[in-house]
Amino acid sequence: MPTAVAQTVPGRVSPSEIARMSLDLRVTSLTHRYGSVTALHDISIHVPAGSLLALVGESGSGKTTLLRSLNRTIDPAPGCVFVDGHDVVTLDAVALRRRIGYVPQSGGLLPHWTIGRNVALVPTLLGHADPLAEANDALALCGLSPSDFSHRYPHQLSGGQRQRVALARALAAKQGALLLDESFSALDAISRSDLHDAFASIRSSLGFSAVLVTHDLGEAARLADMIAVMRAGRIEQLGSLHELLTSPATPYVDALVSRARASARVLVNA
Amino acid sequence: MFTGLWVMLTMALVSPARAQTATTPLASRTNSSSADSARRPQNTAPVIVASKPFGESFLLGEMLAQLLERSGRRVERKLGLGATDVAFQALRNNAIDVYPEYTGTGLVAVLGDSVTAAMRADPRRAFAHVATASRQRFGVTWLPPLGFQNGYAIAVRQETAQRWHLRTLSDLAIAPGTLTGGFTSDFIGRNDGWPGVERAYGLRLKAIKPLAPAIKYEALSQGAVDIIDGYSTDGLLAKYALVTLEDDRHFFPPYDAVAVVSPRLSQADPDAIAILTQLSGRLTEADMRAWNRAIEVDAEPIPAVARRALMALGLGDSTATISTGTQASQQGFWAFFWARRVETLRLAGEHAWLVAISLLLAVLVAVPLGLWLSSRPVVAEPVLQLFGVVQTVPGIALLVFMIPLLGIGVVPAIVALWAYALLPIARATYTSVRLADADAVAAIAAMGATTRQQLLWVRLPLAAPVILSGIRTAAVITVGTATLGAFIGAGGLGEPIVTGLGLADSRLVLSGAIPAAAMALLVDAALAATARALAPAHLRQD
Numbered sequence: 001m002p003t004a005v006a007q008t009v010p011g012r013v014s015p016s017e018i019a020r021m022s023l024d025l026r027v028t029s030l031t032h033r034y035g036s037v038t039a040l041h042d043i044s045i046h047v048p049a050g051s052l053l054a055l056v057g058e059s060g061s062g063k064t065t066l067l068r069s070l071n072r073t074i075d076p077a078p079g080c081v082f083v084d085g086h087d088v089v090t091l092d093a094v095a096l097r098r099r100i101g102y103v104p105q106s107g108g109l110l111p112h113w114t115i116g117r118n119v120a121l122v123p124t125l126l127g128h129a130d131p132l133a134e135a136n137d138a139l140a141l142c143g144l145s146p147s148d149f150s151h152r153y154p155h156q157l158s159g160g161q162r163q164r165v166a167l168a169r170a171l172a173a174k175q176g177a178l179l180l181d182e183s184f185s186a187l188d189a190i191s192r193s194d195l196h197d198a199f200a201s202i203r204s205s206l207g208f209s210a211v212l213v214t215h216d217l218g219e220a221a222r223l224a225d226m227i228a229v230m231r232a233g234r235i236e237q238l239g240s241l242h243e244l245l246t247s248p249a250t251p252y253v254d255a256l257v258s259r260a261r262a263s264a265r266v267l268v269n270a
Numbered sequence: 271m272f273t274g275l276w277v278m279l280t281m282a283l284v285s286p287a288r289a290q291t292a293t294t295p296l297a298s299r300t301n302s303s304s305a306d307s308a309r310r311p312q313n314t315a316p317v318i319v320a321s322k323p324f325g326e327s328f329l330l331g332e333m334l335a336q337l338l339e340r341s342g343r344r345v346e347r348k349l350g351l352g353a354t355d356v357a358f359q360a361l362r363n364n365a366i367d368v369y370p371e372y373t374g375t376g377l378v379a380v381l382g383d384s385v386t387a388a389m390r391a392d393p394r395r396a397f398a399h400v401a402t403a404s405r406q407r408f409g410v411t412w413l414p415p416l417g418f419q420n421g422y423a424i425a426v427r428q429e430t431a432q433r434w435h436l437r438t439l440s441d442l443a444i445a446p447g448t449l450t451g452g453f454t455s456d457f458i459g460r461n462d463g464w465p466g467v468e469r470a471y472g473l474r475l476k477a478i479k480p481l482a483p484a485i486k487y488e489a490l491s492q493g494a495v496d497i498i499d500g501y502s503t504d505g506l507l508a509k510y511a512l513v514t515l516e517d518d519r520h521f522f523p524p525y526d527a528v529a530v531v532s533p534r535l536s537q538a539d540p541d542a543i544a545i546l547t548q549l550s551g552r553l554t555e556a557d558m559r560a561w562n563r564a565i566e567v568d569a570e571p572i573p574a575v576a577r578r579a580l581m582a583l584g585l586g587d588s589t590a591t592i593s594t595g596t597q598a599s600q601q602g603f604w605a606f607f608w609a610r611r612v613e614t615l616r617l618a619g620e621h622a623w624l625v626a627i628s629l630l631l632a633v634l635v636a637v638p639l640g641l642w643l644s645s646r647p648v649v650a651e652p653v654l655q656l657f658g659v660v661q662t663v664p665g666i667a668l669l670v671f672m673i674p675l676l677g678i679g680v681v682p683a684i685v686a687l688w689a690y691a692l693l694p695i696a697r698a699t700y701t702s703v704r705l706a707d708a709d710a711v712a713a714i715a716a717m718g719a720t721t722r723q724q725l726l727w728v729r730l731p732l733a734a735p736v737i738l739s740g741i742r743t744a745a746v747i748t749v750g751t752a753t754l755g756a757f758i759g760a761g762g763l764g765e766p767i768v769t770g771l772g773l774a775d776s777r778l779v780l781s782g783a784i785p786a787a788a789m790a791l792l793v794d795a796a797l798a799a800t801a802r803a804l805a806p807a808h809l810r811q812d
Contacts, residue, residue, distance in 0.1 A: 098718035108713025112806035153808040
């Protein structure tokens, strides 16, 4: 891993810096209700610093609610969310959010801001001296040449390029954790695959922690260290890909795994 | 020469004193007896002379004004006020001091009392009833009648009269269902108007068309209608050689012309009452018809005709020069328009001022309100619906409601225009801010943008074009609606429109309407340019 860092951005981030930057995320006994609907039942997860946890499940399974509790977009109660050991309710929500990047499915770029200004968002919010320089570094890291892109507007870019910009925005201030909410789901297969590769490479160079919400087990298999399969507000199984494949804990996990296997087999045998 | 005549005319309609009171709320004149008179010495308070918006009322108002001026009093003219309800409301609330009214109108439209047979038979009984009831209910004084009646005159063309042998309203029953009526909307609706005539005489017409007063006579003479409601002293009755049908069953109440006086003036200045009473009993129907004709047919300036009339009565100022303005009536429209250019510019300035102030106030209230509502959709709908209700109140009605609170003049006009402009701006703001790119707002909120930053960086910039289009809509509506301001003495381009309608002078109407339309287009274009300049950056690219 440290060698990969050296190759991608020489001299920029040292292994010790990675350890300092990336955040340890922990959720204990979290329950969340929207009115009479219980979205999360007594959830506990742990994302060690520098690792990626994928939350896999259908829509309505509670994975996005769980994601949003991590940056206090929704308040945890009852239950606790800890970021680097601090209970989030003791932290200022706005300050916390500036330490955690967020990549929505749609990109969520401001249409009237240039790419450069969009990416410079969090450095600007933090009052950094030269936000545009940080934005340019992040763009380059995400495979977009700053001189070609920073002055353009979101609608002038392809869908894949826009998601790269959204990714660059989420890590421009060297955030210690990223929340990815179906960030790659809306892309065509080739753009998605390219972005998977780019993301894996960036993560290995920067070492941030991440939580990825996806309905696609294949995507989780490709990017995640640990996978939590969620259904109806509960975690069916939390483990490595290997554990899910070899010993599915519930019939739902079993079904999910066998469907993914079947579709992969079709391609392999063709 | 022409310029001179028209400046004289308009100077009479728009006194210099108006500009001064334009900026002070006329409401301060209400309940004058205590606070007002204590604050302001009585000799400096001008007497406000008003009239309703038709030729004879203009003329009588001008005569009353000149009489008072001859006595050295400062006079402010508010001629051409909306209609009976505006003028009488303003009078009883001391927003004006004197205007000419008619006993029949007082009976029916102001008091809402039934007209007895005794009143129909004897005009003096009608006057006594109106004068007593008005004093008791409103503190308003009806001076002794001026001497002539100006009642409804149901008129037909000479050929129609000959063909059907029409002399009286009873005779109309001979020709049922063959004649078409062209009446003012007032006359069609009121019980003392055509519905009452129909019942009293058992008449039936082929059809009834609502017509503006100004085009009634023209429509009759060209055969578009066969029978109209005129006034017995109308100058145009003579011009078109029409036959008026006698009210042989005395259906109409008597319409004696009377100067009516505000509670304030009758208490504060008894001498002024004595001066105004000099006209009582002095005016004859024949004289009035001649003078009205000079105004309505020959387009002579009203101040000159008023001066001539006062001279003839021995009440005039001998030093005044009398001009005969016959050339003005022969002037083509564009020459007329050009001759009025200075006056038109002045009125356009007043108009623009009314529009700008009310629109600015509307933006200052409606945009923040729309923003506030955008995060409270539960409150938003009821509030916006309330604005919608305001929108449905007819302009004149809104102005009348406000007379007891704000008097007449610029202030109530601005309040009314402001109220009308709120809805389009508030709704545009509310809707556009709510709909402005939810994904982008959610994304920057999730990364630590404060609520204020979300508003200023995303919601407002993205909503700006829609908010501006709401302001554009409001601005164009306001430019048009502001012409109604003339009905309550707020000035502006509505003034020549109201006066022109009253005098059946289409050139005068157009001299207000054309600049008003031009102003609407200009304002729209200017705001469109502003919208382009303020468009979000990505919409200005490529």
